Amino acid sequence: MNxxxxxxxxxxxxxxxxxxQIIDAALQTIAEQGYTQTSFAEIAKxxxxxxxxxxxxxxxxxxxxxxxxxxxxxxxxxxIKERVDAQPLAQDKLRIYIEAxxxxxxxxxxxxxxxxxxxxxxxxxxxxxxxxxTAYDPCRAHLQKIxxxxxxxxxxxxxxxxxxxxxxQGAIDGVMLQWVFAPQAVNLGTAxxxxxxxxxxxxxxx
Amino acid sequence: MNxxxxxxxxxxxxxxxxxxQIIDAALQTIAEQGYTQTSFAEIAKxxxxxxxxxxxxxxxxxxxxxxxxxxxxxxxxxxIKERVDAQPLAQDKLRIYIEAxxxxxxxxxxxxxxxxxxxxxxxxxxxxxxxxxTAYDPCRAHLQKIxxxxxxxxxxxxxxxxxxxxxxQGAIDGVMLQWVFAPQAVNLGTAxxxxxxxxxxxxxxx
Amino acid sequence: MNxxxxxxxxxxxxxxxxxxQIIDAALQTIAEQGYTQTSFAEIAKxxxxxxxxxxxxxxxxxxxxxxxxxxxxxxxxxxIKERVDAQPLAQDKLRIYIEAxxxxxxxxxxxxxxxxxxxxxxxxxxxxxxxxxTAYDPCRAHLQKIxxxxxxxxxxxxxxxxxxxxxxQGAIDGVMLQWVFAPQAVNLGTAxxxxxxxxxxxxxxx
Amino acid sequence: MNxxxxxxxxxxxxxxxxxxQIIDAALQTIAEQGYTQTSFAEIAKxxxxxxxxxxxxxxxxxxxxxxxxxxxxxxxxxxIKERVDAQPLAQDKLRIYIEAxxxxxxxxxxxxxxxxxxxxxxxxxxxxxxxxxTAYDPCRAHLQKIxxxxxxxxxxxxxxxxxxxxxxQGAIDGVMLQWVFAPQAVNLGTAxxxxxxxxxxxxxxx
DNA sequence: AATGAATGAGCATTCATTCAT
DNA sequence: CATGAATGAATGCTCATTCAT
Numbered sequence: 007m008n009x010x011x012x013x014x015x016x017x018x019x020x021x022x023x024x025x026x027q028i029i030d031a032a033l034q035t036i037a038e039q040g041y042t043q044t045s046f047a048e049i050a051k052x053x054x055x056x057x058x059x060x061x062x063x064x065x066x067x068x069x070x071x072x073x074x075x076x077x078x079x080x081x082x083x084x085x086i087k088e089r090v091d092a093q094p095l096a097q098d099k100l101r102i103y104i105e106a107x108x109x110x111x112x113x114x115x116x117x118x119x120x121x122x123x124x125x126x127x128x129x130x131x132x133x134x135x136x137x138x139x140t141a142y143d144p145c146r147a148h149l150q151k152i153x154x155x156x157x158x159x160x161x162x163x164x165x166x167x168x169x170x171x172x173x174x175q176g177a178i179d180g181v182m183l184q185w186v187f188a189p190q191a192v193n194l195g196t197a198x199x200x201x202x203x204x205x206x207x208x209x210x211x212x
Numbered sequence: 213m214n215x216x217x218x219x220x221x222x223x224x225x226x227x228x229x230x231x232x233q234i235i236d237a238a239l240q241t242i243a244e245q246g247y248t249q250t251s252f253a254e255i256a257k258x259x260x261x262x263x264x265x266x267x268x269x270x271x272x273x274x275x276x277x278x279x280x281x282x283x284x285x286x287x288x289x290x291x292i293k294e295r296v297d298a299q300p301l302a303q304d305k306l307r308i309y310i311e312a313x314x315x316x317x318x319x320x321x322x323x324x325x326x327x328x329x330x331x332x333x334x335x336x337x338x339x340x341x342x343x344x345x346t347a348y349d350p351c352r353a354h355l356q357k358i359x360x361x362x363x364x365x366x367x368x369x370x371x372x373x374x375x376x377x378x379x380x381q382g383a384i385d386g387v388m389l390q391w392v393f394a395p396q397a398v399n400l401g402t403a404x405x406x407x408x409x410x411x412x413x414x415x416x417x418x
Numbered sequence: 419m420n421x422x423x424x425x426x427x428x429x430x431x432x433x434x435x436x437x438x439q440i441i442d443a444a445l446q447t448i449a450e451q452g453y454t455q456t457s458f459a460e461i462a463k464x465x466x467x468x469x470x471x472x473x474x475x476x477x478x479x480x481x482x483x484x485x486x487x488x489x490x491x492x493x494x495x496x497x498i499k500e501r502v503d504a505q506p507l508a509q510d511k512l513r514i515y516i517e518a519x520x521x522x523x524x525x526x527x528x529x530x531x532x533x534x535x536x537x538x539x540x541x542x543x544x545x546x547x548x549x550x551x552t553a554y555d556p557c558r559a560h561l562q563k564i565x566x567x568x569x570x571x572x573x574x575x576x577x578x579x580x581x582x583x584x585x586x587q588g589a590i591d592g593v594m595l596q597w598v599f600a601p602q603a604v605n606l607g608t609a610x611x612x613x614x615x616x617x618x619x620x621x622x623x624x
Numbered sequence: 625m626n627x628x629x630x631x632x633x634x635x636x637x638x639x640x641x642x643x644x645q646i647i648d649a650a651l652q653t654i655a656e657q658g659y660t661q662t663s664f665a666e667i668a669k670x671x672x673x674x675x676x677x678x679x680x681x682x683x684x685x686x687x688x689x690x691x692x693x694x695x696x697x698x699x700x701x702x703x704i705k706e707r708v709d710a711q712p713l714a715q716d717k718l719r720i721y722i723e724a725x726x727x728x729x730x731x732x733x734x735x736x737x738x739x740x741x742x743x744x745x746x747x748x749x750x751x752x753x754x755x756x757x758t759a760y761d762p763c764r765a766h767l768q769k770i771x772x773x774x775x776x777x778x779x780x781x782x783x784x785x786x787x788x789x790x791x792x793q794g795a796i797d798g799v800m801l802q803w804v805f806a807p808q809a810v811n812l813g814t815a816x817x818x819x820x821x822x823x824x825x826x827x828x829x830x
Numbered sequence: 831a832a833t834g835a836a837t838g839a840g841c842a843t844t845c846a847t848t849c850a851t
Numbered sequence: 852c853a854t855g856a857a858t859g860a861a862t863g864c865t866c867a868t869t870c871a872t
Contacts, residue, residue, distance in 0.1 A: 126332025538744020
C-alpha cells in the first residue's frame with residue numbers, strides 16, 4: 007500500500023538492475039506458464055531469489071505487471087520509431103512501420119505471448135480501457151502522423167485517417183495474434199507484404 | 213474426478229437450461245470483472261445459486277470455460293455464415309463477412325470482452341495453440357473459400373490466399389480489440405468500409 | 419436424522435436385497451479405493467444406481483458402514499463356529515479355530531482390506547472402543563470357552579486364560595494384517611501350523 | 625507443486641522445530657478425532673497457528689502423513705533395537721524384543737492409535753503395500769536375525785523362520801490393537817509373558 | 831422405490847503480502 | 852538488501868444429505 011518508506015526518490019543502480027531482472031523473469035514465466043500460473047514464488051524460483059525480494063522491489067503485483075507492460079510497449083515503440091524516422095517518403099514510412107512491427111514481434115515472441123496473457127490481469131473496465139489507451143493510442147497517433155505527412159507530400163489520396171489507422175494497426179495486431187499462438191499458421195513476411203500492398207494499391211489509385 | 217451422479221447419458225431439459233444459464237452468467241462476470249476475478253462463488257452469487265451447483269453441472273472450471281468459448285465461437289460462426297451464404301458474388305460475400313463480423317461483435321460486446329480475457333485461462337502452450345486452432349482455423353478457412361470462389365468467378369485477381377486470409381481476419385480481430393476496450397476510439401462501420409475498400413481496390417485492379 | 423418415516427418396521431424383500439447389494443458394493447469399493455475415496459457416488463456408480471438411493475436405504479453413511487462391519491463379522495463368526503463345534507477335542511477345536519480363521523480370511527481378502535480401512539471411519543474414542551468390543555469380545559470369549567473345555571477335559575495345563583486368548587487372537591489378526599497388505603510375504607497355512615504348534619507344545623508339556 | 629519458497633537445501637533450526645511440532649500435533653489430533661476428521665485447519669487450531677503455515681512446511685497432506693509415519697516407526701525401531709542389542713543370549717533378545725515392543729506402545733499409545741488410523745489414508749493398493757513393507761519388513765527381518773543367532777548359538781531348535789517371524793510380530797501387533805482400542809481388556813505385561821513363554825517352550829523342547 | 835437437482839459445509843492448496851531479523 | 856517465517860483470504864472441488872417429483 008505504502009511506497010518504500012526508507013527510500014530516497016532516486017533509485018540506486020542495484021535497485022534498477024533488480025527491477026529489470028525481475029521484470030524479465032516475470033515476462034518469461036508468464037510467456038511459458040501463463041499469467042494465472044505466474045506467482046511471485048514461480049518468478050523467484052527461476053531467478054534464484056526469494057519471493058520476499060520481489061515484494062520488496064515492487065509495490066505489489068499490480069506494480070510489477072504494469073512495469074512489465076510499459077517495458078514491452080516502450081521497447082517496441084522505440085524500435086519502430088527509429089526505423090520509420092529514417093525514411094523520407096511517407097509510403098516508405100508506412101511500409102517500414104508494418105515491417106518493423108512484425109520484425110520486433112518476431113524477435114520478441116515471448117513478450118507478446120506474455121502481453122496477451124496480461125490482458126487477463128485487468129479486473130475492472132477502467133483498467134482495461136487505460137491499458138488500451140497505453141497500448142493503442144500512441145500507435146494510431148503514429149500512423150495518423152504518417153498519413154498526414156503522406157498527404158502533405160502528395161503521396162496519398164483521400165481516406166478516413168482515423169478509421170484507416172485503426173484498420174492498419176488492427177491488422178498488424180490481429181496477424182500477430184494468429185502468429186503468436188500458431189507460428190506455423192502465418193508467415194509474417196508475406197503478411198507484411200500483402201498488408202502494405204493493400205494500402206499502397208488503395209491510396210496511389212487516384 | 214467423477215463426471216456426474218446421475219445415470220442418463222443425454223442431458224435433461226433442466227440440465228441444458230442450467231448449463232446455458234451458468235455459461236451466460238460466467239461470460240457476464242468475466243466481462244465485468246476479468247477472468248482472474250471470476251470464481252465459481254462469484255458466478256453463483258450473481259445467479260442466486262450455490263457454487264456447488266456449478267460444480268454439479270460442469271466437470272470443473274476447465275469444462276465451464278471450454279463450453280463458454282465454444283458457445284461464443286459457434287454463435288458468431290453461424291451468424292456470419294448465414295449472411296455470407298445469402299450472397300452470390302464473392303466480392304459481396306467478402307464485404308458481408310467483414311460487416312457481419314463487426315455487427316455480431318457490436319451486438320455481443322460482452323462476449324468478446326470475455327473471450328479476450330479467456331486467453332489468459334490457458335496455461336500451456338498446447339492449450340493456447342488448441343484454442344487458436346478452434347478460433348482461427350475456421351475463420352481463415354471460410355475466407356479462403358470465398359477467395360477461391362472469387363477467383364473461379366473471375367471476380368478476384370491474383371494474391372497469396374493464405375496470407376490474405378490471415379491479414380483480413382487479423383484486421384477484423386485487431387479492430388475489434390481496439391473497439392472492445394475503447395468503443396469511442398473506433399467506429400466499426402467506417403472501419404468495415406475502409407477494410408472492404410482496401411481489398412476491393414486491390415483485387416479489382418487488373 | 420430421522421429414520422424412514424413412511425416405512426413399517428418389517429423391511430420388505432426388495433428393501434433387504436437392496437441393502438445387501440449396496441453393502442457388497444460398498445465393501446468392494448472400500449477395498450479397491452480406500453475408505454476416504456469411497457463416496458456414495460462412487461458406490462452408486464459401480465452399481466448403476468444413483469447416490470440418492472443409497473441415502474434412501476441407509477440412515478446416513480454411519481449406518482451403511484456399521485451395517486457393513488456387522489455383515490463381515492457375523493459371516494466370519496458363523497463360519498468359524500460351525501467348524502469348531504464339529505470337533506469334540508479342545509485341542510482340535512483350537513487348531514480348527516486358527517485354521518478356519520485363516521481360511522475365511524483367505525477366501526474373503528477383500529472384506530478384510532475394507533475392514534482395516536473402516537477403522538479410519540471412527541472419529542471418537544467411544545466409537546473405536548465400541549467397534550473393538552464388537553470385533554474382539556466375541557472372539558476372545560470363544561477362545562476362552564475352548565480353553566475352559568480343554569481344562570475340564572484335562573487336555574490343557576495351566577495358563578492365564580485371559581491373556582492367552584488375547585495373544586492367540588492377536589496373532590491371528592496380526593498375521594492376517596501382514597498377509598492382507600502383502601500376500602506374498604506370509605504363507606497363511608504355514609503360519610497357522612506354527613501358531614497351533616506354539617500352543618500345543620506349551621499346554622501339553624506338563 | 626512448488627516445494628518451498630526459500631532457497632537453502634538444508635532445513636534451518638526453526639524449520640525442523642516447526643515440522644516436529646506440527647507432526648506431533650497431527651498425531652495427537654488423529655489419535656483423538658480420527659484421520660478423516662483431521663484437517664489442516666484442525667491441526668492448526670490445536671497449535672495456535674494458521675493452516676497456511678502447515679502447507680508452508682509440508683509439501684501437502686501426503687508429505688505430512690508420510691513424515692508422521694516415519695517418525696513413529698523410526699522411534700519405535702530405535703527403542704527396541706537399543707534394548708535387544710544389549711542382550712547376549714538370543715532367548716533374552718527375543719524376550720526383550722517382545723517386552724520392549726509392548727513397553728514402547730504403552731508409553732506412546734497415542735502414536736499407535738494414530739498409526740492404525742493412518743492405514744485409511746492410503747488409497748491405492750500400491751500405497752498400502754508400500755506402507756506394509758515400511759512397517760513390517762524391518763520388524764520381521766529383526767526377528768529373523770534373532771532366530772538365526774539363536775540357532776548359531778544352539779539356543780533354538782528347528783522351525784520355519786519366515787513363518788515364525790510373521791507369527792511373533794503378528795501376535796505383538798494383534799495384542800497391541802486390542803489394547804489400543806480397549807486398554808482395560810488386555811494386560812500388556814501378562815500378554816508379553818505368555819507370548820515369550822509360548823516361544824521358549826516350543827524351541828527349548830529338543 | 832427411485833431419481834436428479836440442489837445445498838452447504840468442509841477440504842487441501844495457492845498466493846500476495848507483511849515483517850522481524 | 853535480502854531472507855524466511857507466517858498470515859489470511861480466496862479458490863476449485865468433494866460430498867453426505869435433502870427433497871420434490
